[in-house]
Amino acid sequence: MEPQQQASKAEAPSVGPDLAAVYLEHRETMYRLAFGMLRTDRHNRAEDVIGEVMMSMVKNPPRQEVRNWEAFLVRAVQNKIRDLWKSAAHRHEQLVIDEATPLEDERHGGDQVEDDPASGVVELIGRHHRVQTVQDALVELEAWDHQAAHVLWQCAGLERSSQEVADELGVSSSRVRQISAKARKELIKILGAKEVDL
Amino acid sequence: MNEETDRLLEQLLEEPPGPRREQMLMRLDGDQREQIRALLDAGDLVWEAAHTAPPLEEDPVAAMLGVVPDPGFQLDAAALVRACKASSVKPTALAARLSARGWQVDTTDVFRWQTRAAPDVPPALIKAIAEEVRIDPDRLVAKAEPKPNTLRAVAEDVAATPRFRDLAQRFAQIQRMSPTMAVSALQSRMLATVHRGDEPDKEQMLASVEELVRALEANQGQ
Known part of the structure; x- marks a missing residue:
């Protein structure tokens, strides 16, 4: 059978961007936001929240044109996390994907999510640029003192306790804290040279 | 710094941002507080740098959305050429339509897909291509050995x-x-x-x- 003869079976072209493509472009922003909001949340995971947001949008695509997808997705993730925090499920049980409650059409599926880029998104993007500078600075820190950079990454980046890192390095936990503080000071200097003020 | 301040600093360095950390900071005097806050901010930025999207x-x-390239679901160059021809969709038009759907695609990509294997094209993009050239997506797929x-x-x-x-x-x-x-x-x-x-x-x-x-x-x- 020739390809054209299959045409009737194929789906009609959709209107607006594909959610998969939109996700591919903005997943970094969504993850960073979710990780940041859920930093002290022991119940919810960023990938579950983002998965629910995207599943909801697949089911209920925005009914109106979205002017700024990044802002739209940021707001959807913020709304979802805030809803989770409000929910009884958050207080009493761990969220897993099979227990995920459907998102309210008006709030997450689409067109009621505000997509005003001024609403915190600009700040978020600015923060991301700073983090990119920090990643460059960490390379310089690594060259300055490998162990200090390692300790800082383990303690501040991965939130491992100073005792855990101390056991691994065979030093005392107070020594680890000293190294971590020294690394932070050097990082501030490096960032200052890159015109990032803390 | 005295012993008490040292202990407080040690606790602060392991405290995530939040009201508890702010309360601890308030126990320091103004200059110290600003110095320590800069150290904590540096740590927070390192935390953010460590928490990015997974590969x-x-x-x-x-x-789930089909944007991970799959060795078992690869675009078939010959099938794409046939489908474009049958639907009279030129590479420039296909690239433009895919771009309009949000995919980062240009004409050179389409030419590349038509001439050699494209293991980087994910299933969701194959689906979009299939819709634009009006063919069943499965007919655009070459089974590859994973x-x-x-x-x-x-x-x-x-x-x-x-x-x-x-x-x-x-x-x-x-x-x-x-x-x-x-x-x-x-x-x-x-x-x-x-x-x-x-x-x-x-x-x-x-x-x-x-x-x-x-x-x-x-x-x-x-």
């Missing part, structure tokens, strides 16, 4: 089970995609999920897929 192939959401991999082998064992096929069928209906693409998406998701913890066995993989499909069905039913 695409380990991202379960990307797998590299030997224990985990992939388990996933393939799972994919061969009747229970998985039933789940893939249900997933295809919910997501409005072809059964072949549904199999690919669910396999990618199984593999992506594995990176989040211990390697699951066949039963665990099936259970995880079943949970996903049920959640989607429940979502759809609302």
